Amino acid sequence: MRLKKKDIFFETLENMADTIVQAADYFAQHTSNLQDVVLFTNEMKKYENKCDDYTHTIITELNKTFITPLERDDIMELTTTMDDVLDGLEATASRFYMYNITEPDEYIVQFADILRQSAYEIQKAVHLLSQKKLLAIREYTIRLNDLENQGDELLRICIKNLFATVTDPIELIKRKELYERLETTTDSCEDVANMLESIIMRNS
Secondary structure (H helix, E strand, O other), rough: OHHHHHHHHHHHHHHHHHHHHHHHHHHHHHHHHOOOOOHHHHHHHHHHHHHHHHHHHHHHHHHHHHOOOOOHHHHHHHHHHHHHHHHHHHHHHHHHEEEEEOOHHHHHHHHHHHHHHHHHHHHHHHHHHHOOOOOOHHHHHHHHHHHHHHHHHHHHHHHHHHHHOOOHHHHHHHHHHHHHHHHHHHHHHHHHHHHHHHHHHHHO
């Protein structure tokens, strides 16, 4: 019975990682062809709520489980960083609605692709965690760092282009905030990688 109990943490973390992939896939698919902004934001909110439920499950289990498969702080920190990724995606999606942006540009599409790739790296790494294949996770954390660097570079390019081509100050403010929010979400993906690195160091 106790073994089953231990598994709830890995199972829930895997569910979270799978939800991040579904959300990032949906986000990338719809930012390249945004036909219904209201539907888009509502769907992204559903993914975010799902992730919040998983976070709640982990907190509840931590409060009642005596022996955990990893350090309690590590489980909590990994849960929080993963939740931040989905919060970032959802917050960006809600800006499309609030700012009435119905035509995403090439930079938003590129950011969405970086986030989608990052989500898959997180998923692969988290699934290896439950198999205790800690050193194999390194491949994915390195890739996540690389994707975050791509996000930094893309932000520099699109902000420079924004100020060179957009004259309407309101439009400029809207786009700039969207780009920055997307880049912050790639940072959140790197935070997951850093947390996984800490877990590898402490447990291998």
